[in-house]
Amino acid sequence: MSQPYYADDAVTLYVGDCRDILPSLTERPDSCVTDPPYGETAAEWDRWPDGWVDAVAAVLPPSASLWCFGSARMFLEHAADFTGWRFAQEALWVKRNGSGPGSRDRLVKLHEWAYHWYRGKWSDLHHEWERERTTANRGSVRKASRSAEHQRDGRATTWVDDGMRQPRSVTYVVETPSVRYRKRHQDEKPLAVVEPLVRECTPPGGLVLDPMAGSGTTLEAAVACGRRAVGIEKDERSAEMIVMRLAQMGLAV
Ligand SMILES: C[S@@+](CC[C@H](N)C(=O)[O-])C[C@H]1O[C@@H](n2cnc3c(N)ncnc32)[C@H](O)[C@@H]1O
Structure with missing residues:
Protein backbone atom coordinates (compact mmCIF):
# COMPACT_ATOMS: atom_id res chain seq x y z
CA MET A 1 0.00 0.00 0.00
CA SER A 2 1.30 3.50 -0.85
CA GLN A 3 2.29 5.74 2.05
CA PRO A 4 1.17 9.39 1.87
CA TYR A 5 3.87 11.97 1.28
CA TYR A 6 1.78 14.37 3.36
CA ALA A 7 -1.48 14.11 5.31
CA ASP A 8 -3.58 16.30 7.59
CA ASP A 9 -7.31 16.32 8.40
CA ALA A 10 -8.21 17.93 5.08
CA VAL A 11 -5.55 16.90 2.54
CA THR A 12 -3.68 13.70 1.71
CA LEU A 13 -0.95 13.80 -0.91
CA TYR A 14 0.84 10.91 -2.59
CA VAL A 15 3.92 11.11 -4.79
CA GLY A 16 4.06 8.76 -7.73
CA ASP A 17 2.24 7.71 -10.87
CA CYS A 18 -1.51 7.99 -10.28
CA ARG A 19 -2.10 4.73 -12.18
CA ASP A 20 -0.02 2.89 -9.57
CA ILE A 21 -1.37 4.74 -6.52
CA LEU A 22 -5.10 4.94 -7.28
CA PRO A 23 -5.83 1.20 -6.76
CA SER A 24 -4.58 1.43 -3.16
CA LEU A 25 -6.73 4.43 -2.13
CA THR A 26 -8.71 3.43 0.95
CA GLU A 27 -11.39 6.16 0.85
CA ARG A 28 -13.74 6.56 -2.15
CA PRO A 29 -13.65 10.15 -3.48
CA ASP A 30 -16.94 11.99 -4.01
CA SER A 31 -15.64 13.70 -7.15
CA CYS A 32 -12.59 14.29 -9.30
CA VAL A 33 -11.29 17.65 -10.54
CA THR A 34 -8.12 17.33 -12.53
CA ASP A 35 -5.88 18.97 -15.07
CA PRO A 36 -3.89 16.33 -16.95
CA PRO A 37 -0.91 16.97 -19.19
CA TYR A 38 -2.43 18.03 -22.54
CA GLY A 39 0.55 16.58 -24.42
CA GLU A 40 1.04 19.79 -26.39
CA THR A 41 4.44 21.03 -25.29
CA ALA A 42 7.95 19.64 -25.08
CA ALA A 43 7.92 19.88 -21.27
CA GLU A 44 9.01 16.64 -19.62
CA TRP A 45 5.85 16.46 -17.46
CA ASP A 46 3.53 17.14 -20.42
CA ARG A 47 2.80 13.54 -21.53
CA TRP A 48 -0.75 12.14 -21.48
CA PRO A 49 -0.64 9.12 -19.13
CA ASP A 50 -2.48 6.40 -21.06
CA GLY A 51 -5.12 4.70 -18.92
CA TRP A 52 -5.50 7.40 -16.28
CA VAL A 53 -9.24 7.90 -16.96
CA ASP A 54 -9.92 4.18 -16.39
CA ALA A 55 -7.79 4.22 -13.24
CA VAL A 56 -9.88 7.14 -11.91
CA ALA A 57 -13.17 5.48 -12.96
CA ALA A 58 -12.20 2.40 -10.94
CA VAL A 59 -12.12 4.36 -7.66
CA LEU A 60 -15.07 6.74 -8.21
CA PRO A 61 -18.58 5.62 -7.30
CA PRO A 62 -21.19 6.20 -10.08
CA SER A 63 -22.50 9.18 -8.08
CA ALA A 64 -19.17 11.00 -8.56
CA SER A 65 -18.48 13.18 -11.57
CA LEU A 66 -15.25 14.32 -13.21
CA TRP A 67 -14.24 17.82 -14.21
CA CYS A 68 -11.24 17.65 -16.52
CA PHE A 69 -9.27 20.61 -17.89
CA GLY A 70 -7.94 20.33 -21.41
CA SER A 71 -7.83 21.67 -24.94
CA ALA A 72 -10.28 20.68 -27.69
CA ARG A 73 -7.39 18.94 -29.42
CA MET A 74 -6.62 16.92 -26.28
CA PHE A 75 -10.24 15.82 -25.82
CA LEU A 76 -10.63 14.87 -29.49
CA GLU A 77 -7.38 12.95 -29.54
CA HIS A 78 -8.27 11.00 -26.38
CA ALA A 79 -12.04 10.76 -26.86
CA ALA A 80 -11.89 6.94 -26.66
CA ASP A 81 -10.49 7.19 -23.12
CA PHE A 82 -13.82 8.72 -22.02
CA THR A 83 -15.88 5.79 -23.31
CA GLY A 84 -18.54 5.00 -20.71
CA TRP A 85 -18.70 8.62 -19.52
CA ARG A 86 -21.42 11.03 -20.53
CA PHE A 87 -20.61 14.62 -21.37
CA ALA A 88 -22.48 17.03 -19.09
CA GLN A 89 -21.32 20.59 -19.70
CA GLU A 90 -18.26 22.67 -20.28
CA ALA A 91 -16.69 25.73 -18.69
CA LEU A 92 -14.44 28.06 -20.61
CA TRP A 93 -11.70 30.04 -18.94
CA VAL A 94 -10.59 33.10 -20.89
CA LYS A 95 -7.15 34.34 -19.95
CA ARG A 96 -5.61 37.74 -20.43
CA ASN A 97 -2.25 36.32 -21.36
CA GLY A 98 -2.32 33.67 -24.04
CA SER A 99 0.12 30.84 -24.64
CA GLY A 100 2.14 30.17 -27.80
CA PRO A 101 2.41 30.09 -30.68
CA GLY A 102 6.00 29.46 -31.56
CA SER A 103 5.16 29.95 -35.24
CA ARG A 104 2.87 32.07 -37.43
CA ASP A 105 0.54 29.25 -38.48
CA ARG A 106 -1.42 29.00 -35.19
CA LEU A 107 -3.50 31.41 -33.17
CA VAL A 108 -2.38 32.65 -29.79
CA LYS A 109 -4.53 30.63 -27.42
CA LEU A 110 -6.43 32.72 -24.91
CA HIS A 111 -8.66 30.06 -23.42
CA GLU A 112 -8.82 26.65 -21.78
CA TRP A 113 -11.73 24.25 -21.39
CA ALA A 114 -12.90 22.20 -18.46
CA TYR A 115 -15.25 19.36 -19.52
CA HIS A 116 -17.66 17.81 -17.04
CA TRP A 117 -18.20 14.03 -17.32
CA TYR A 118 -20.46 11.65 -15.39
CA ARG A 119 -21.56 8.02 -15.47
CA GLY A 120 -24.44 7.47 -13.01
CA LYS A 121 -27.79 9.26 -12.72
CA TRP A 122 -27.48 13.01 -13.13
CA SER A 123 -29.96 13.49 -10.26
CA ASP A 124 -27.70 11.43 -7.92
CA LEU A 125 -24.73 13.76 -8.43
CA HIS A 126 -23.92 16.70 -6.21
CA HIS A 127 -24.54 20.03 -7.99
CA GLU A 128 -23.81 23.34 -6.33
CA TRP A 129 -23.19 26.41 -8.41
CA GLU A 130 -22.70 29.45 -6.22
CA ARG A 131 -25.05 32.10 -7.56
CA GLU A 132 -23.46 35.40 -8.55
CA PRO A 167 -23.06 31.51 -13.04
CA ARG A 168 -22.28 31.39 -16.75
CA SER A 169 -20.09 29.00 -18.67
CA VAL A 170 -17.39 31.55 -19.43
CA THR A 171 -15.03 32.84 -16.73
CA TYR A 172 -12.75 35.77 -17.37
CA VAL A 173 -9.98 35.60 -14.83
CA VAL A 174 -7.13 38.02 -14.83
CA GLU A 175 -4.45 35.99 -13.14
CA THR A 176 -3.15 37.49 -9.95
CA PRO A 177 0.45 38.69 -10.13
CA SER A 178 1.62 35.71 -8.09
CA VAL A 179 0.22 33.34 -10.72
CA ARG A 180 1.42 35.38 -13.69
CA TYR A 181 4.94 36.13 -12.60
CA ARG A 182 5.78 33.56 -9.94
CA LYS A 183 4.01 30.45 -11.10
CA ARG A 184 4.52 27.48 -8.85
CA HIS A 185 3.89 25.24 -11.85
CA GLN A 186 4.27 26.01 -15.56
CA ASP A 187 0.58 25.20 -16.02
CA GLU A 188 -0.85 26.43 -12.72
CA LYS A 189 -4.57 27.18 -12.84
CA PRO A 190 -6.03 30.16 -10.96
CA LEU A 191 -7.89 29.31 -7.78
CA ALA A 192 -10.84 31.41 -8.98
CA VAL A 193 -11.28 29.04 -11.94
CA VAL A 194 -10.87 25.77 -10.03
CA GLU A 195 -12.82 26.50 -6.84
CA PRO A 196 -16.30 26.76 -8.44
CA LEU A 197 -15.75 23.39 -10.15
CA VAL A 198 -14.72 21.72 -6.87
CA ARG A 199 -17.75 23.23 -5.13
CA GLU A 200 -20.07 22.20 -7.97
CA CYS A 201 -19.32 18.48 -7.86
CA THR A 202 -18.25 17.83 -4.25
CA PRO A 203 -20.62 17.93 -1.27
CA PRO A 204 -19.56 20.03 1.73
CA GLY A 205 -17.03 18.00 3.75
CA GLY A 206 -16.72 15.57 0.81
CA LEU A 207 -13.52 14.29 -0.76
CA VAL A 208 -12.28 15.52 -4.13
CA LEU A 209 -9.56 13.64 -6.01
CA ASP A 210 -6.89 15.25 -8.17
CA PRO A 211 -4.66 12.48 -9.55
CA MET A 212 -2.34 14.94 -11.34
CA ALA A 213 -2.13 17.69 -8.78
CA GLY A 214 0.69 19.88 -10.16
CA SER A 215 1.12 22.73 -7.70
CA GLY A 216 -1.99 21.69 -5.76
CA THR A 217 -4.62 24.20 -6.93
CA THR A 218 -7.44 21.66 -6.56
CA LEU A 219 -6.24 20.82 -3.05
CA GLU A 220 -6.16 24.47 -2.01
CA ALA A 221 -9.57 25.06 -3.62
CA ALA A 222 -11.02 22.10 -1.69
CA VAL A 223 -9.80 23.44 1.65
CA ALA A 224 -10.97 26.97 0.80
CA CYS A 225 -14.54 25.78 0.23
CA GLY A 226 -14.83 23.33 3.12
CA ARG A 227 -14.11 20.09 1.23
CA ARG A 228 -11.28 17.58 1.68
CA ALA A 229 -8.86 16.48 -1.00
CA VAL A 230 -6.65 13.62 -2.01
CA GLY A 231 -3.91 14.51 -4.48
CA ILE A 232 -1.37 12.51 -6.43
CA GLU A 233 1.61 14.05 -8.21
CA LYS A 234 4.43 12.17 -9.83
CA ASP A 235 6.98 14.97 -9.65
CA GLU A 236 8.45 15.27 -6.16
CA ARG A 237 9.48 18.92 -6.63
CA SER A 238 5.86 19.81 -7.37
CA ALA A 239 4.78 17.82 -4.31
CA GLU A 240 7.19 19.85 -2.18
CA MET A 241 5.57 23.00 -3.58
CA ILE A 242 2.14 21.69 -2.65
CA VAL A 243 3.25 21.19 0.94
CA MET A 244 4.67 24.74 1.02
CA ARG A 245 1.41 26.01 -0.41
CA LEU A 246 -0.60 24.23 2.26
CA ALA A 247 1.76 25.66 4.89
CA GLN A 248 0.93 29.16 3.61
CA MET A 249 -2.73 28.32 4.24
CA GLY A 250 -1.77 27.34 7.79
CA LEU A 251 -2.28 23.62 7.15
CA ALA A 252 1.03 21.84 6.67
CA VAL A 253 3.73 21.93 9.35
C1 LIG B 1 -1.23 20.41 -16.07
S1 LIG B 1 -0.29 19.96 -14.68
C2 LIG B 1 -1.40 20.27 -13.31
C3 LIG B 1 -1.35 21.72 -12.88
C4 LIG B 1 -2.26 22.00 -11.72
N1 LIG B 1 -3.64 22.01 -12.11
C5 LIG B 1 -1.92 23.33 -11.06
O1 LIG B 1 -2.79 24.22 -11.01
O2 LIG B 1 -0.80 23.49 -10.61
C6 LIG B 1 -0.28 18.21 -14.79
C7 LIG B 1 0.55 17.52 -13.71
O3 LIG B 1 0.36 16.10 -13.86
C8 LIG B 1 1.55 15.47 -13.42
N2 LIG B 1 1.53 14.10 -13.96
C9 LIG B 1 1.74 13.71 -15.23
N3 LIG B 1 1.60 12.39 -15.36
C10 LIG B 1 1.26 11.92 -14.13
C11 LIG B 1 0.96 10.64 -13.61
N4 LIG B 1 0.97 9.55 -14.40
N5 LIG B 1 0.64 10.51 -12.31
C12 LIG B 1 0.64 11.61 -11.49
N6 LIG B 1 0.93 12.85 -11.91
C13 LIG B 1 1.22 13.02 -13.23
C14 LIG B 1 2.65 16.35 -13.99
O4 LIG B 1 3.86 16.16 -13.28
C15 LIG B 1 2.05 17.75 -13.80
O5 LIG B 1 2.50 18.33 -12.59
Missing part, protein backbone atom coordinates in the same frame (compact mmCIF):
# COMPACT_ATOMS: atom_id res chain seq x y z
CA ARG A 133 -24.61 38.89 -7.67
CA THR A 134 -25.62 41.07 -10.59
CA THR A 135 -26.68 44.70 -10.78
CA ALA A 136 -28.87 44.20 -13.85
CA ASN A 137 -32.63 44.64 -13.25
CA ARG A 138 -32.21 44.17 -9.52
CA GLY A 139 -35.47 44.19 -7.59
CA SER A 140 -37.74 44.13 -10.60
CA VAL A 141 -40.71 41.80 -10.71
CA ARG A 142 -41.50 39.97 -13.87
CA LYS A 143 -45.25 39.66 -14.35
CA ALA A 144 -46.89 36.36 -15.12
CA SER A 145 -47.68 36.05 -18.79
CA ARG A 146 -49.32 33.39 -20.91
CA SER A 147 -47.00 30.57 -21.93
CA ALA A 148 -46.20 30.49 -25.61
CA GLU A 149 -47.49 27.42 -27.41
CA HIS A 150 -44.14 25.64 -27.45
CA GLN A 151 -43.58 26.18 -23.71
CA ARG A 152 -44.78 23.85 -21.00
CA ASP A 153 -47.66 25.03 -18.79
CA GLY A 154 -46.70 27.08 -15.78
CA ARG A 155 -43.40 28.13 -17.28
CA ALA A 156 -44.23 31.82 -17.31
CA THR A 157 -44.67 32.32 -13.58
CA THR A 158 -44.12 35.46 -11.54
CA TRP A 159 -40.73 35.75 -9.90
CA VAL A 160 -38.90 38.35 -7.92
CA ASP A 161 -35.43 39.24 -9.09
CA ASP A 162 -33.20 38.93 -6.04
CA GLY A 163 -30.15 40.22 -7.90
CA MET A 164 -28.51 36.79 -8.03
CA ARG A 165 -27.77 34.79 -11.17
CA GLN A 166 -26.74 31.29 -12.08
Whole structure:
Protein backbone atom coordinates (compact mmCIF):
# COMPACT_ATOMS: atom_id res chain seq x y z
CA MET A 1 0.00 0.00 0.00
CA SER A 2 1.30 3.50 -0.85
CA GLN A 3 2.29 5.74 2.05
CA PRO A 4 1.17 9.39 1.87
CA TYR A 5 3.87 11.97 1.28
CA TYR A 6 1.78 14.37 3.36
CA ALA A 7 -1.48 14.11 5.31
CA ASP A 8 -3.58 16.30 7.59
CA ASP A 9 -7.31 16.32 8.40
CA ALA A 10 -8.21 17.93 5.08
CA VAL A 11 -5.55 16.90 2.54
CA THR A 12 -3.68 13.70 1.71
CA LEU A 13 -0.95 13.80 -0.91
CA TYR A 14 0.84 10.91 -2.59
CA VAL A 15 3.92 11.11 -4.79
CA GLY A 16 4.06 8.76 -7.73
CA ASP A 17 2.24 7.71 -10.87
CA CYS A 18 -1.51 7.99 -10.28
CA ARG A 19 -2.10 4.73 -12.18
CA ASP A 20 -0.02 2.89 -9.57
CA ILE A 21 -1.37 4.74 -6.52
CA LEU A 22 -5.10 4.94 -7.28
CA PRO A 23 -5.83 1.20 -6.76
CA SER A 24 -4.58 1.43 -3.16
CA LEU A 25 -6.73 4.43 -2.13
CA THR A 26 -8.71 3.43 0.95
CA GLU A 27 -11.39 6.16 0.85
CA ARG A 28 -13.74 6.56 -2.15
CA PRO A 29 -13.65 10.15 -3.48
CA ASP A 30 -16.94 11.99 -4.01
CA SER A 31 -15.64 13.70 -7.15
CA CYS A 32 -12.59 14.29 -9.30
CA VAL A 33 -11.29 17.65 -10.54
CA THR A 34 -8.12 17.33 -12.53
CA ASP A 35 -5.88 18.97 -15.07
CA PRO A 36 -3.89 16.33 -16.95
CA PRO A 37 -0.91 16.97 -19.19
CA TYR A 38 -2.43 18.03 -22.54
CA GLY A 39 0.55 16.58 -24.42
CA GLU A 40 1.04 19.79 -26.39
CA THR A 41 4.44 21.03 -25.29
CA ALA A 42 7.95 19.64 -25.08
CA ALA A 43 7.92 19.88 -21.27
CA GLU A 44 9.01 16.64 -19.62
CA TRP A 45 5.85 16.46 -17.46
CA ASP A 46 3.53 17.14 -20.42
CA ARG A 47 2.80 13.54 -21.53
CA TRP A 48 -0.75 12.14 -21.48
CA PRO A 49 -0.64 9.12 -19.13
CA ASP A 50 -2.48 6.40 -21.06
CA GLY A 51 -5.12 4.70 -18.92
CA TRP A 52 -5.50 7.40 -16.28
CA VAL A 53 -9.24 7.90 -16.96
CA ASP A 54 -9.92 4.18 -16.39
CA ALA A 55 -7.79 4.22 -13.24
CA VAL A 56 -9.88 7.14 -11.91
CA ALA A 57 -13.17 5.48 -12.96
CA ALA A 58 -12.20 2.40 -10.94
CA VAL A 59 -12.12 4.36 -7.66
CA LEU A 60 -15.07 6.74 -8.21
CA PRO A 61 -18.58 5.62 -7.30
CA PRO A 62 -21.19 6.20 -10.08
CA SER A 63 -22.50 9.18 -8.08
CA ALA A 64 -19.17 11.00 -8.56
CA SER A 65 -18.48 13.18 -11.57
CA LEU A 66 -15.25 14.32 -13.21
CA TRP A 67 -14.24 17.82 -14.21
CA CYS A 68 -11.24 17.65 -16.52
CA PHE A 69 -9.27 20.61 -17.89
CA GLY A 70 -7.94 20.33 -21.41
CA SER A 71 -7.83 21.67 -24.94
CA ALA A 72 -10.28 20.68 -27.69
CA ARG A 73 -7.39 18.94 -29.42
CA MET A 74 -6.62 16.92 -26.28
CA PHE A 75 -10.24 15.82 -25.82
CA LEU A 76 -10.63 14.87 -29.49
CA GLU A 77 -7.38 12.95 -29.54
CA HIS A 78 -8.27 11.00 -26.38
CA ALA A 79 -12.04 10.76 -26.86
CA ALA A 80 -11.89 6.94 -26.66
CA ASP A 81 -10.49 7.19 -23.12
CA PHE A 82 -13.82 8.72 -22.02
CA THR A 83 -15.88 5.79 -23.31
CA GLY A 84 -18.54 5.00 -20.71
CA TRP A 85 -18.70 8.62 -19.52
CA ARG A 86 -21.42 11.03 -20.53
CA PHE A 87 -20.61 14.62 -21.37
CA ALA A 88 -22.48 17.03 -19.09
CA GLN A 89 -21.32 20.59 -19.70
CA GLU A 90 -18.26 22.67 -20.28
CA ALA A 91 -16.69 25.73 -18.69
CA LEU A 92 -14.44 28.06 -20.61
CA TRP A 93 -11.70 30.04 -18.94
CA VAL A 94 -10.59 33.10 -20.89
CA LYS A 95 -7.15 34.34 -19.95
CA ARG A 96 -5.61 37.74 -20.43
CA ASN A 97 -2.25 36.32 -21.36
CA GLY A 98 -2.32 33.67 -24.04
CA SER A 99 0.12 30.84 -24.64
CA GLY A 100 2.14 30.17 -27.80
CA PRO A 101 2.41 30.09 -30.68
CA GLY A 102 6.00 29.46 -31.56
CA SER A 103 5.16 29.95 -35.24
CA ARG A 104 2.87 32.07 -37.43
CA ASP A 105 0.54 29.25 -38.48
CA ARG A 106 -1.42 29.00 -35.19
CA LEU A 107 -3.50 31.41 -33.17
CA VAL A 108 -2.38 32.65 -29.79
CA LYS A 109 -4.53 30.63 -27.42
CA LEU A 110 -6.43 32.72 -24.91
CA HIS A 111 -8.66 30.06 -23.42
CA GLU A 112 -8.82 26.65 -21.78
CA TRP A 113 -11.73 24.25 -21.39
CA ALA A 114 -12.90 22.20 -18.46
CA TYR A 115 -15.25 19.36 -19.52
CA HIS A 116 -17.66 17.81 -17.04
CA TRP A 117 -18.20 14.03 -17.32
CA TYR A 118 -20.46 11.65 -15.39
CA ARG A 119 -21.56 8.02 -15.47
CA GLY A 120 -24.44 7.47 -13.01
CA LYS A 121 -27.79 9.26 -12.72
CA TRP A 122 -27.48 13.01 -13.13
CA SER A 123 -29.96 13.49 -10.26
CA ASP A 124 -27.70 11.43 -7.92
CA LEU A 125 -24.73 13.76 -8.43
CA HIS A 126 -23.92 16.70 -6.21
CA HIS A 127 -24.54 20.03 -7.99
CA GLU A 128 -23.81 23.34 -6.33
CA TRP A 129 -23.19 26.41 -8.41
CA GLU A 130 -22.70 29.45 -6.22
CA ARG A 131 -25.05 32.10 -7.56
CA GLU A 132 -23.46 35.40 -8.55
CA ARG A 133 -24.61 38.89 -7.67
CA THR A 134 -25.62 41.07 -10.59
CA THR A 135 -26.68 44.70 -10.78
CA ALA A 136 -28.87 44.20 -13.85
CA ASN A 137 -32.63 44.64 -13.25
CA ARG A 138 -32.21 44.17 -9.52
CA GLY A 139 -35.47 44.19 -7.59
CA SER A 140 -37.74 44.13 -10.60
CA VAL A 141 -40.71 41.80 -10.71
CA ARG A 142 -41.50 39.97 -13.87
CA LYS A 143 -45.25 39.66 -14.35
CA ALA A 144 -46.89 36.36 -15.12
CA SER A 145 -47.68 36.05 -18.79
CA ARG A 146 -49.32 33.39 -20.91
CA SER A 147 -47.00 30.57 -21.93
CA ALA A 148 -46.20 30.49 -25.61
CA GLU A 149 -47.49 27.42 -27.41
CA HIS A 150 -44.14 25.64 -27.45
CA GLN A 151 -43.58 26.18 -23.71
CA ARG A 152 -44.78 23.85 -21.00
CA ASP A 153 -47.66 25.03 -18.79
CA GLY A 154 -46.70 27.08 -15.78
CA ARG A 155 -43.40 28.13 -17.28
CA ALA A 156 -44.23 31.82 -17.31
CA THR A 157 -44.67 32.32 -13.58
CA THR A 158 -44.12 35.46 -11.54
CA TRP A 159 -40.73 35.75 -9.90
CA VAL A 160 -38.90 38.35 -7.92
CA ASP A 161 -35.43 39.24 -9.09
CA ASP A 162 -33.20 38.93 -6.04
CA GLY A 163 -30.15 40.22 -7.90
CA MET A 164 -28.51 36.79 -8.03
CA ARG A 165 -27.77 34.79 -11.17
CA GLN A 166 -26.74 31.29 -12.08
CA PRO A 167 -23.06 31.51 -13.04
CA ARG A 168 -22.28 31.39 -16.75
CA SER A 169 -20.09 29.00 -18.67
CA VAL A 170 -17.39 31.55 -19.43
CA THR A 171 -15.03 32.84 -16.73
CA TYR A 172 -12.75 35.77 -17.37
CA VAL A 173 -9.98 35.60 -14.83
CA VAL A 174 -7.13 38.02 -14.83
CA GLU A 175 -4.45 35.99 -13.14
CA THR A 176 -3.15 37.49 -9.95
CA PRO A 177 0.45 38.69 -10.13
CA SER A 178 1.62 35.71 -8.09
CA VAL A 179 0.22 33.34 -10.72
CA ARG A 180 1.42 35.38 -13.69
CA TYR A 181 4.94 36.13 -12.60
CA ARG A 182 5.78 33.56 -9.94
CA LYS A 183 4.01 30.45 -11.10
CA ARG A 184 4.52 27.48 -8.85
CA HIS A 185 3.89 25.24 -11.85
CA GLN A 186 4.27 26.01 -15.56
CA ASP A 187 0.58 25.20 -16.02
CA GLU A 188 -0.85 26.43 -12.72
CA LYS A 189 -4.57 27.18 -12.84
CA PRO A 190 -6.03 30.16 -10.96
CA LEU A 191 -7.89 29.31 -7.78
CA ALA A 192 -10.84 31.41 -8.98
CA VAL A 193 -11.28 29.04 -11.94
CA VAL A 194 -10.87 25.77 -10.03
CA GLU A 195 -12.82 26.50 -6.84
CA PRO A 196 -16.30 26.76 -8.44
CA LEU A 197 -15.75 23.39 -10.15
CA VAL A 198 -14.72 21.72 -6.87
CA ARG A 199 -17.75 23.23 -5.13
CA GLU A 200 -20.07 22.20 -7.97
CA CYS A 201 -19.32 18.48 -7.86
CA THR A 202 -18.25 17.83 -4.25
CA PRO A 203 -20.62 17.93 -1.27
CA PRO A 204 -19.56 20.03 1.73
CA GLY A 205 -17.03 18.00 3.75
CA GLY A 206 -16.72 15.57 0.81
CA LEU A 207 -13.52 14.29 -0.76
CA VAL A 208 -12.28 15.52 -4.13
CA LEU A 209 -9.56 13.64 -6.01
CA ASP A 210 -6.89 15.25 -8.17
CA PRO A 211 -4.66 12.48 -9.55
CA MET A 212 -2.34 14.94 -11.34
CA ALA A 213 -2.13 17.69 -8.78
CA GLY A 214 0.69 19.88 -10.16
CA SER A 215 1.12 22.73 -7.70
CA GLY A 216 -1.99 21.69 -5.76
CA THR A 217 -4.62 24.20 -6.93
CA THR A 218 -7.44 21.66 -6.56
CA LEU A 219 -6.24 20.82 -3.05
CA GLU A 220 -6.16 24.47 -2.01
CA ALA A 221 -9.57 25.06 -3.62
CA ALA A 222 -11.02 22.10 -1.69
CA VAL A 223 -9.80 23.44 1.65
CA ALA A 224 -10.97 26.97 0.80
CA CYS A 225 -14.54 25.78 0.23
CA GLY A 226 -14.83 23.33 3.12
CA ARG A 227 -14.11 20.09 1.23
CA ARG A 228 -11.28 17.58 1.68
CA ALA A 229 -8.86 16.48 -1.00
CA VAL A 230 -6.65 13.62 -2.01
CA GLY A 231 -3.91 14.51 -4.48
CA ILE A 232 -1.37 12.51 -6.43
CA GLU A 233 1.61 14.05 -8.21
CA LYS A 234 4.43 12.17 -9.83
CA ASP A 235 6.98 14.97 -9.65
CA GLU A 236 8.45 15.27 -6.16
CA ARG A 237 9.48 18.92 -6.63
CA SER A 238 5.86 19.81 -7.37
CA ALA A 239 4.78 17.82 -4.31
CA GLU A 240 7.19 19.85 -2.18
CA MET A 241 5.57 23.00 -3.58
CA ILE A 242 2.14 21.69 -2.65
CA VAL A 243 3.25 21.19 0.94
CA MET A 244 4.67 24.74 1.02
CA ARG A 245 1.41 26.01 -0.41
CA LEU A 246 -0.60 24.23 2.26
CA ALA A 247 1.76 25.66 4.89
CA GLN A 248 0.93 29.16 3.61
CA MET A 249 -2.73 28.32 4.24
CA GLY A 250 -1.77 27.34 7.79
CA LEU A 251 -2.28 23.62 7.15
CA ALA A 252 1.03 21.84 6.67
CA VAL A 253 3.73 21.93 9.35
C1 LIG B 1 -1.23 20.41 -16.07
S1 LIG B 1 -0.29 19.96 -14.68
C2 LIG B 1 -1.40 20.27 -13.31
C3 LIG B 1 -1.35 21.72 -12.88
C4 LIG B 1 -2.26 22.00 -11.72
N1 LIG B 1 -3.64 22.01 -12.11
C5 LIG B 1 -1.92 23.33 -11.06
O1 LIG B 1 -2.79 24.22 -11.01
O2 LIG B 1 -0.80 23.49 -10.61
C6 LIG B 1 -0.28 18.21 -14.79
C7 LIG B 1 0.55 17.52 -13.71
O3 LIG B 1 0.36 16.10 -13.86
C8 LIG B 1 1.55 15.47 -13.42
N2 LIG B 1 1.53 14.10 -13.96
C9 LIG B 1 1.74 13.71 -15.23
N3 LIG B 1 1.60 12.39 -15.36
C10 LIG B 1 1.26 11.92 -14.13
C11 LIG B 1 0.96 10.64 -13.61
N4 LIG B 1 0.97 9.55 -14.40
N5 LIG B 1 0.64 10.51 -12.31
C12 LIG B 1 0.64 11.61 -11.49
N6 LIG B 1 0.93 12.85 -11.91
C13 LIG B 1 1.22 13.02 -13.23
C14 LIG B 1 2.65 16.35 -13.99
O4 LIG B 1 3.86 16.16 -13.28
C15 LIG B 1 2.05 17.75 -13.80
O5 LIG B 1 2.50 18.33 -12.59
